[in-house]
Amino acid sequence: MTGASPKQRIGFIGLGNMGGPMAGNLAAAGHEIVGFDLSPEAVATARDGGVRIAESAAEAARDADVVITMLPAGRHVLAVYRGEGGVLSAARPGTVFIDCSTIDVADARAAAEEARAAGHRAVDAPVSGGVIGATNASLTFMVGGEPADVAAVEPVLQTMGRKVVHCGGSGAGQAAKVCNNMILGISMIAVSEAFVLGEALGLSHEALFEVSSTATGQCWALTTNCPVPGPVPTSPANRDYQGGFAVALMAKDLGLAANALDAGSVDAVLGRAAADIYRRLAETERAGEDFSTVINAVRDGSLAREESR
Numbered sequence: 001m002t003g004a005s006p007k008q009r010i011g012f013i014g015l016g017n018m019g020g021p022m023a024g025n026l027a028a029a030g031h032e033i034v035g036f037d038l039s040p041e042a043v044a045t046a047r048d049g050g051v052r053i054a055e056s057a058a059e060a061a062r063d064a065d066v067v068i069t070m071l072p073a074g075r076h077v078l079a080v081y082r083g084e085g086g087v088l089s090a091a092r093p094g095t096v097f098i099d100c101s102t103i104d105v106a107d108a109r110a111a112a113e114e115a116r117a118a119g120h121r122a123v124d125a126p127v128s129g130g131v132i133g134a135t136n137a138s139l140t141f142m143v144g145g146e147p148a149d150v151a152a153v154e155p156v157l158q159t160m161g162r163k164v165v166h167c168g169g170s171g172a173g174q175a176a177k178v179c180n181n182m183i184l185g186i187s188m189i190a191v192s193e194a195f196v197l198g199e200a201l202g203l204s205h206e207a208l209f210e211v212s213s214t215a216t217g218q219c220w221a222l223t224t225n226c227p228v229p230g231p232v233p234t235s236p237a238n239r240d241y242q243g244g245f246a247v248a249l250m251a252k253d254l255g256l257a258a259n260a261l262d263a264g265s266v267d268a269v270l271g272r273a274a275a276d277i278y279r280r281l282a283e284t285e286r287a288g289e290d291f292s293t294v295i296n297a298v299r300d301g302s303l304a305r306e307e308s309r
Contacts, residue, residue, distance in 0.1 A: 007031055010156070011060035011067040013080055013087070014101070015039070015046040017243065018127070019070035021134040022100070022160045024049030029159045036060040058090035066156055067091060070100045073252065074107025081111055088118040097122040098153055100141075102181070102253055105171040105260070108144065112170040121149045124170060125157060126177035128184075130225065130245045132234060138162045142180070144172035175260075182257040185250055185274040185291070187221040192295035195228050196302055205230055227292035236290035244290030251275075251282035 007030045012023040015037035027033045027050030035051040036059070037043050043053050054060040057080050061067045067087055071077050077099055081088050087097075097115045099108065099122070108124040115122035123145030133139040139161030143150050150166045157164045167176045194217070198208045209231035213223050225244070226232040236244035254275035261268050277294065286293050 006155070008065040008156070009034065009063060011035070011054075011057075011062075011064035011087070011091075012051065012070070013037070013057045013060055013067070014070035015042040015051065016070070017131050017246075018134045019068075019100075020046045020049065020051075021131065022068075022070065022127075022139075023051045025134075025137045025160050026156070027051055031156075031159075034060045034064065056085070057087050058085050061087035061091045061095070064091060064095060066096045066098060066153065068098045068100055068156075072101070072249070074101075074103035074111075077101055077103055077111050078107060078114075081114055088115060088120065091118075091120060093119040095120045096149065096153055098156070099124050100127055102126045102177050102249075102256070103174060104256055105174045105178070108174040109171040112145065121146075121152065122170070123149050123153055124173040125153070125164075126173050127161065128177065128180055129161070131243055132224065133161070140165065142167050142173040142176035144168055144170050144174065178253065178257045178260055181250070181253040182268075182271045182274065184221060185254045185257075185278060186270045187219045188225070188227065188292055189274055189277060189294055189298075191217075191219065191221045192227045192292070192298050195295060196298045200302070221292070225290070225292050227295040235292065237292055237295075241286075241289035241293040241296075244292070246288055247278060247291050247293060248282045248287040250291040251278040251287075254278050 009032045010026055012033055012035040015023055015035050020042055023033050023035050023046055033051045034054050035046050036054045036057045047053055069077055097120055099111055112122040123143055125141045125143045127139040127141055129139040137160055140163040141157045141161050143166050154164050167173050205228045226235045227237050229238040258272055258275040261271055281297050
């Protein structure tokens, strides 16, 4: 870290499972946080965390030094940015816009271009680390933008995370995030299949974890977000897969990755397979559960295979 961030007024739009803890960490560091979200539950939690709640996104952006968005998709980011009631017109000239959402690279570039055309500065800064990382301020930020703009926002990002990586120009942060989450989605499926195989072979969860967590199978999906309860007490599996990074969001991210694979003519069998698995899982009642619940889909499929024998 490069030192403490000077105290600023920060508008924070999107106070959900990720945005809420991120905004709370900024408030705890002494920044004046003015937040907005459409969810009453998210608003109530953020208020308890020291966030002052605005009546609209535009109000949150007014008089802010920095405006952070953490929203579900590119269309939401662009809708919040645009129009007479949008944050770009509400903010004072020179405001720094940080989009921490995970969106399409083209949408990220469009958002940055519109922000700059309106007289502001902009970077895309999607995150890795999940709800645990957002809560513990241990996120990794993948940042795209001009070097001077990235340097300007780095102290704010470091308040919410441990690592800030400048990946290139506008959209480069999103490109890195798409690649990273493709690795994560594939890894979680692999870990889940291994645990279900272990169950079939009579191997305890604890034994498999003790071996793999210190052997060549070690990965974040295993050691931090373990898909079975017990070995990692803080993983969502211990809370019936509630909270965490939702299946629907992983399906969205892997869909972005699949689109990028097609656009780049990349031969990525596992990436496309992972996208298909999570797309189908997002169409079930498990869409709101943490993405590690994919282990239950593996179990269901295994049971169906056994019954068909």
